[in-house]
Amino acid sequence: MVRPKTEEEIELLRINGELVSRTLAEVGKAVAPGVTTKELDRVAETFIRDHGAVPNFLGFDGFPSSICASVNDVVVHGFPSDYVLKEGDIVSIDLGTLYKGYNGDSAYTFPVGEVDADTRQLLDVTKESLFRGIAEAVAGHRVGDIGHAVQSYAESFGFGVVRELEGHGIGRKMHEEPGVPNYGKPGRGPKLVDGMTICIEPMINAGTRGVYLAKNGWAVHTADHRKSAHFELTVVVRHGHAEQLSTFDYIGKD
Ligand code: MG
Numbered sequence: 001m002v003r004p005k006t007e008e009e010i011e012l013l014r015i016n017g018e019l020v021s022r023t024l025a026e027v028g029k030a031v032a033p034g035v036t037t038k039e040l041d042r043v044a045e046t047f048i049r050d051h052g053a054v055p056n057f058l059g060f061d062g063f064p065s066s067i068c069a070s071v072n073d074v075v076v077h078g079f080p081s082d083y084v085l086k087e088g089d090i091v092s093i094d095l096g097t098l099y100k101g102y103n104g105d106s107a108y109t110f111p112v113g114e115v116d117a118d119t120r121q122l123l124d125v126t127k128e129s130l131f132r133g134i135a136e137a138v139a140g141h142r143v144g145d146i147g148h149a150v151q152s153y154a155e156s157f158g159f160g161v162v163r164e165l166e167g168h169g170i171g172r173k174m175h176e177e178p179g180v181p182n183y184g185k186p187g188r189g190p191k192l193v194d195g196m197t198i199c200i201e202p203m204i205n206a207g208t209r210g211v212y213l214a215k216n217g218w219a220v221h222t223a224d225h226r227k228s229a230h231f232e233l234t235v236v237v238r239h240g241h242a243e244q245l246s247t248f249d250y251i252g253k254d
């Protein structure tokens with residue numbers, strides 16, 4: 001049984017969620033053709049540390065950077081590198097913070113310059129699938145209700161829903177119980193109770209759902225090498241409707 005968070009803990013998670021949201025927006029401002037993903041990592045790490053927090057990805061299971069920067073066919077866990085972003089790419093930025101003993105964790109997939117219509121649809125559908133999942137993160141529902149909402153929406157567009165990775169609870173540890181898959185059956189899985197804090201993070205492929213792990217043991221690629229998108233928010237389960245602890249509202253604004 002997952003212990004719901006106290007209101008004090010939720011407040012600390014909200015502070016982390018706020019910083020993560022602002023960091024994603026800061027990185028988003030820097031995304032452009034000609035920029036390396038290493039430069040985006042530097043933007044994020046500097047912003048997080050300037051606000052008195054620590055990038056919780058850095059050193060996590062040996063992860064070498066403060067963000068995951070996953071370009072095009074990389075689903076998640078890409079290492080920031082000297083790769084130079086080019087017009088038409090997409091880059092998923094996943095990042096987190098540790099502040100006062102609690103964690104933040106969110107992700108957004110940015111278009112680099114102009115992207116083609118199919119890519120735009122992949123981004124829009126993946127983001128909307130996340131919000132459909134959040135709408136199910138209500139006390140009395142089950143984890144399978146979230147997964148079903150994400151899966152049924154994404155698959156209705158013919159996209160592939162990655163099953164090898166999933167969302168998670170969050171608190172003192174970045175990854176806590178329960179696992180939150182992006183597929184499932186309504187009414188199945190652990191029950192959602194008021195005060196549970198979870199990260200919902202659909203990873204949706206333009207083509208088939210198959211993925212493979214790169215030789216570095218981290219980067220997850222689509223098997224067909226088509227693009228993949230990833231959006232993540234932290235929410236607290238409530239009666240009636242979930243409350244977001246992180247947001248995309250700062251992205252694209254100054
Ligand atoms: Mg996560």
Ligand code: MG
Pocket residue numbers: 094095105106107201232
């Ligand atoms: Mg994440």
